[in-house]
Amino acid sequence: xxxxxxxxxxxxxxxxxxxxxxxxxxxxxxxxxxxxxxxxxxxxxxxxxxxxxxxxxxxxxxxxxxxxxxxxxxxxxxxxxxxxxxxxxxxxxxxxxxxxxxxxxxxxxxxxxxxxxxxxxxxxxxxxxxxxxxxx
Amino acid sequence: xxxxxxxxxxxxxxxxxxxxxxxxxxxxxxxxxxxxxxxxxxxxxxxxxxxxxxxxxxxxxxxxxxxxxxxxxxxxxxxxxxxxxxxxxxxxxxxxxxxxxxxxxxxxxxxxxxxxxxxxxxxxxxxxxxxxxxxxxxxxxxxxxxxxxxxxxxxxxxxxxxxxxxx
Ligand SMILES: CC(C)(COP(=O)(O)OP(=O)(O)OC[C@H]1O[C@@H](n2cnc3c(N)ncnc32)[C@H](O)[C@@H]1OP(=O)(O)O)[C@@H](O)C(=O)NCCC(=O)NCCS
Numbered sequence: 001x002x003x004x005x006x007x008x009x010x011x012x013x014x015x016x017x018x019x020x021x022x023x024x025x026x027x028x029x030x031x032x033x034x035x036x037x038x039x040x041x042x043x044x045x046x047x048x049x050x051x052x053x054x055x056x057x058x059x060x061x062x063x064x065x066x067x068x069x070x071x072x073x074x075x076x077x078x079x080x081x082x083x084x085x086x087x088x089x090x091x092x093x094x095x096x097x098x099x100x101x102x103x104x105x106x107x108x109x110x111x112x113x114x115x116x117x118x119x120x121x122x123x124x125x126x127x128x129x130x131x132x133x134x135x136x
Numbered sequence: 137x138x139x140x141x142x143x144x145x146x147x148x149x150x151x152x153x154x155x156x157x158x159x160x161x162x163x164x165x166x167x168x169x170x171x172x173x174x175x176x177x178x179x180x181x182x183x184x185x186x187x188x189x190x191x192x193x194x195x196x197x198x199x200x201x202x203x204x205x206x207x208x209x210x211x212x213x214x215x216x217x218x219x220x221x222x223x224x225x226x227x228x229x230x231x232x233x234x235x236x237x238x239x240x241x242x243x244x245x246x247x248x249x250x251x252x253x254x255x256x257x258x259x260x261x262x263x264x265x266x267x268x269x270x271x272x273x274x275x276x277x278x279x280x281x282x283x284x285x286x287x288x289x290x291x292x293x294x295x296x297x298x299x300x301x302x303x
Contacts, residue, residue: 074284114277119293122283130290 001116007082009036009044014078015132017054017066018125024063047081068125075128076120085120086113147249149210149217151258153186158209161216162241169241182207185221204266208258210242210251218242220255224266229296235263237273240282252285274298 003011012034017025027045031038045064048054053068076085084090088110096102154162159182167173185207205223209216220240226233237259242251260271272294275283 118277118280118283121280122287124284124288127284127288130288134290 001085003079003085004083005036005040006044006047007079009034009041010048010078010082011075012036013041013045013064014048014053014066014068014073014125015128017064018068018070018073019129019132021066021070024057024061024065026063029063044082048078051081053078070126070129071124073125074121075123075125076117079120086110086117089113089117145249147212147217147246147251149212149251149254151208151210151254154182154207154209154219156182156187158211158216158219162209162219165216165219165241165243166239168244181221185223202266203262206259206262208255208262210255210258216243217246218251218255220259222259222263222271224263224268231296232270233266233268235260235266235268235271237271237286240285253289256289 013030016030016033017023027038027042031041045054045056049056049064053066053073054064055067057063057065079085084092088106094102097106159178162182163173163175163178166178185205207221208219210218210220218241220237222235222237224233224235225231228234237256240252240255242255263271271291273286273291275286277283
């Protein structure tokens with residue numbers, strides 16, 4: 001399974017900020033750690049700001065800070081801001097989908113979509129940060 | 137503060153094997169959680185899990201009998217706050233001894249006070265003593281609350297996948 005670039009940027013930024021909610025970081029610092037473009041990340045951070053997951057801190061040394069709820073925000077909440085991971089369930093149709101073969105293929109793909117969705121929906125940021133810590 | 141995570145204070149409780157007198161409260165908690173009252177089911181489960189003649193009142197095991205099925209309750213005095221049920225199964229589908237969690241439930245009004253966590257830890261401890269070094273469960277894919285709970289305990293998808301069809 002591959003996530004889009006913006007989604008990955010958002011997940012990295014959120015994990016970084018939510019791990020230490022009192023700390024503020026600039027887009028630059030986060031971009032550097034994950035080897036991503038600062039411009040791209042700044043755009044993503046603005047989207048996260050609009051839904052209240054991060055807040056911009058003004059003034060000297062300003063940056064971003066996590067402002068969501070680690071125990072209630074799931075990976076799916078973040079992913080869905082940038083992409084749809086279950087397009088078939090959302091009614092997206094492709095050529096050939098109306099044939100019997102296409103329908104059978106959709107059935108198999110939907111099984112995978114449903115599992116992916118359940119996985120992302122059940123992992124909170126808190127759980128994700130514990131997973132990161134276990135890997136250290 | 138940015139990270140004011142509303143975590144209720146830890147609820148003090150004591151975990152022990154369920155007794156017959158706890159079962160009405162277990163039935164009530166389950167009915168509240170699932171919307172179905174299944175008295176017969178819980179009484180039968182209790183008989184099979186905790187009420188066999190080899191069993192003692194508490195879960196200190198007689199040396200000759202290895203307990204591998206556990207129906208536990210978390211209590212505050214006589215009040216049952218929650219329950220958990222599990223057993224160690226060996227060589228099912230080729231898997232070495234492993235603890236299975238079948239059911240868990242905590243009273244609605246005291247959730248997020250750590251009782252679920254305490255129950256699972258208590259069961260895991262008994263699984264370890266019974267020789268299992270892995271714990272497993274099976275959940276409805278769309279039951280996000282309970283899946284979030286098990287994931288918060290560090291559980292991830294295992295190597296098995298469940299398949300089914302209409303008969
Ligand atoms: C799942 C359940 C057992 C959890 O019990 P609990 O006493 O609230 O659990 P705890 O307080 O120990 O919580 C442990 C962790 O689970 C996770 N969790 C619990 N409730 C959660 C929720 N509503 N959303 C997201 N995560 C949650 C959290 O990560 C929590 O850790 P934290 O408090 O440090 O954030 C309880 O909610 C319940 O009984 N639900 C109904 C179960 C049911 O319907 N059973 C029938 C089918 S078997």
